[in-house]
Amino acid sequence: MAKRRAPKRHCAICSKDLFGFDDDMELRALGVSPDHELAAFPGQFMCGPCFESWPLREQYGRRRVEHIQERPETTTRAPVHSDENCLIQVEVKAETASWKPVKLVPQGQHLAILWLATSGTDIVIPLEEWGKERPIQREEKRLRNCEESALDQIWNGLVQRFPSGADLWAAVDVEDVLERHARWLERDRGKS
Numbered sequence: 001m002a003k004r005r006a007p008k009r010h011c012a013i014c015s016k017d018l019f020g021f022d023d024d025m026e027l028r029a030l031g032v033s034p035d036h037e038l039a040a041f042p043g044q045f046m047c048g049p050c051f052e053s054w055p056l057r058e059q060y061g062r063r064r065v066e067h068i069q070e071r072p073e074t075t076t077r078a079p080v081h082s083d084e085n086c087l088i089q090v091e092v093k094a095e096t097a098s099w100k101p102v103k104l105v106p107q108g109q110h111l112a113i114l115w116l117a118t119s120g121t122d123i124v125i126p127l128e129e130w131g132k133e134r135p136i137q138r139e140e141k142r143l144r145n146c147e148e149s150a151l152d153q154i155w156n157g158l159v160q161r162f163p164s165g166a167d168l169w170a171a172v173d174v175e176d177v178l179e180r181h182a183r184w185l186e187r188d189r190g191k192s
């Protein structure tokens, strides 16, 4: 895939140009009404320091994590743990075994996705790597300070509760996740 040149972006707070540093932040969809305090932010960008000190950061993060849990049928991700600090989803990788009716079967490298409520960002860990080492990266980028301190607080507890990827996998009703998503794909296909 050819690399696209990123459009010129600037920070929504301090207006400085962004050059793709590890801590550049893209604010993502929140599913909030237009009069919501955060409504103007999805689609905007922030430099790392502005995002760190943004007074609405934790509010953004919590809302982002809530939004991720809405309409679960649109993905093959299943929530296996959530509390005030984080959400863990397992992404069941699947391939389509048939189209009429849609039937999905598990296939590929399943993932643990750790959402942090302090930043609304996620750390993706292959299931077989879960619990071996504390994550040090987010999509091959250095973790932000707020992500590091969130991990400081929660990582040991999470690994105590789910020592390995097998423990996360055991909490997923794989058939249910795939059937729910297959039904959604069928409905979606029916509309077009």
Ligand SMILES: [Zn+2]
Residues within 6 Å of the ligand: 011, 012, 013, 014, 015, 016, 046, 047, 048, 049, 050, 051
């Ligand atoms: Zn800034």
